[in-house]
Amino acid sequence: MKIQELTLTAPYLSLDPIFYHKVAPAPLQNPKLISFNVEAAELIGLDPAQISDEELIALLNGTRLLNGSQPYAMCYAGHQFGYYVPRLGDGRAINLGGVNRWNLQLKGSGQTLYSRQGDGRAVLRSSIREYLMSEAMHGLGIPTSRALAIIGSDEKVAREKWEKGAIVLRLAPSWIRFGSFEYFFHAHKHQELEHLADFLLQESFPEFVGVEEAYLKMFGEIVKRTAQLIALWQSVGFNHGVMNTDNMSAIGITIDYGPFAFMDTFESGYICNHTDAQGRYSYDNQPRIGYWNLERLAHALSPLIPAEKLESELNKYGDYFTTYLMELLRAKLGLDAPCEKDSDLLRSLFTLMENGRIDMTPFFRTLSRYNGNREQLLALTLAPNQLNEWLNQYDERLLLNTSSTELRHEKMLRTNPKYILKNYILQEAIDAAEKNDFILVNDLLTLAHNPYDEHNEFERYAGVTPLHHTNLKLSCSS
Structure with missing residues (x-):
């Protein structure tokens, strides 16, 4: 299918306007295509052979909307580093609509109602990291959002220093988060809370629609998926870095790649986010935080589900996590x-x-x-x-x-990857891209999709991480 033949739908906009804010993407100056992911294109029915660079750039830069697209940002709240923030929302992401059960979203596409004091932009380094890591996690068999393409630009964006702006087009079966439910619960909007639960059932848990205690069954599945997701993270040494409830997917996939890291030398208390001074989101704390976040979700769902039943499902988390992690680790040892x-x-x-x-x-x-x-x-x-x-x-x-x-x-x-996209490897691609050399970004995309293969030309990335690059910490703008 050609890009101009793709038609999106936006069922989320059938909800009350309090759930979202319609907003058009803001184009970047002098955009250029960095990488296009053929695998992700096939997920939404696009024929890579019939897509030009110009069409991709226009799509990502928001200068060409697809049929049926009605751009919008989603509203949600969340606990950030343990403290409740009553309204967050998509501050630099704009949803385009969905097709083939995948929801398309531009990240770095400008300000929305929820940007607060932010500029709504994403910088090149963080965009490359998310683009490649989304695909690397998929290559490892870990549930994740995906990435279709990435563009760079000459637009200057202020972070710790002036950097180049970029946009990633990412895909997910759902962008609803734990914090989406928290927003309506803490605002005492229980009718809207129920509408959101019904929407998530239809979108992501259709097997429970019309079933007795559907909300409870959905919550139980979220508990299970979350436990299994974090077990997968632990098995490969992945540290998410910012497990705030607004960054926790309601369908149990990895989303919102910020200051993440795959561990180099093993360090149980490793903290990849230098903002996290107390180590709340350290590697060894991730299983506990997963449970804590599910407690917040359970609290938010309490107007819809009896507390004792929520607690009963929540108490299964530990067994789910331990059982699956042991299964994964036994497989790693053969x-x-x-x-x-x-x-x-x-x-x-x-x-x-x-x-x-x-x-x-x-x-x-x-x-x-x-x-x-x-x-x-x-x-x-x-x-x-x-x-x-x-x-x-x-x-x-x-x-x-x-x-x-x-x-x-x-x-x-087939269980233990030869190639993991560690931070020093990603930094090499970023350094080259900042000089308009995108070859390594595309080479690493191939590695991301095939981490168990040999790839003799990239043997240098299969060894021990150089000492001066080991277990680096990153900022939240990464």
């Missing part, structure tokens, strides 16, 4: 079936990774080919004696496997 002592084996592994300053990604990838020869693994740690002791336990545990060594290796290589 273990056939659960064993009583697996939790001890895993706990000791993460202790030695921290003590030995082990880089998670190359360690698990190297372990995926382990056949008794320890030389390559021991080269990855500053605590070789401790790793040797752990490998003795691992060898004993592998004796309980029923599959062959070859099959274990094959499965582990």
Whole structure:
């Protein structure tokens, strides 16, 4: 399908005007196409062969609206670093409408009613990071928003310094957040709260429409999806950085990539956001914060669902998280079936990774080919004696496997990625893009989509992170 044949719908606009603000995108000066994601185009029925750069630029820059498009920003509230903010909303994002169950949104497209004192813009570095990370998470099998394309410009945007403005066109099955429900609950607008719940049921949980206790079942599914999402984050060392309730998806996908990071050397208390002085959103705190955020959502839904039933579903979070995380970690170690002592084996592994300053990604990838020869693994740690002791336990545990060594290796290589888009790698692409060289952005898009493949030409990105780039912290404007 050609761009001009694409027709969007905007069912969200059937809700009361308090839910949104209609606003047109504000074009950037001298826009230029940085990257186009063929995979995302196919999600919405576009034929990449029939799309010109000029059409993409016009779409992202807001100078050409698609058929049926009625641009709008969504209203919501949220708890930011534990404190309730009564109205936030899309301050620099504008929704275009939906097609094929994907909702299109421009990020960095200008001011809205909810921009507060912001300029409604996004800078090049943050836009490249979100564009690539959305696709990298998808490549790892982690539920996420997607990204169709990114444009840069000559427009100057003020952050810590003057930077170039950019826009990403991102996609999601839903952009409703925990904070969307909080807004109407705390404003005592319970009828609108019910309308929002009905809309989310229709949009994202149609299997519960017309079913007894539909709201409760929907909440239970949100609890489960959130627990499983955070288990996936933990399994690959992903630190979101800003788990405010306005950044928590009501359908359990990763959204709003700001000061995120994939860990380099394992550090359980790693904080990727230098704004987070207290470590509220540290790596090891993410599971607890997931539960805390769900408590806020449960409170917001309390006019629609009895409190004891909400609590009953909420109490399943811990079991969902632990069960799924153990399943993921066993797969990373190539273990056939659960064993009583697996939790001890895993706990000791993460202790030695921290003590030995082990880089998670190359360690698990190297372990995926382990056949008794320890030389390559021991080269990855500053605590070789401790790793040797752990490998003795691992060898004993592998004796309980029923599959062959070859099959274990094959499965582990499909489970443990060779390539993770760490911050220093993304920064290389950003530095080049700021000089109008977009080759690495597009090369990293290929890596993002295929993180388990070899890609010999990018072997330099598969090793241990250089020491001076390890576990960097970023700002909220990143």
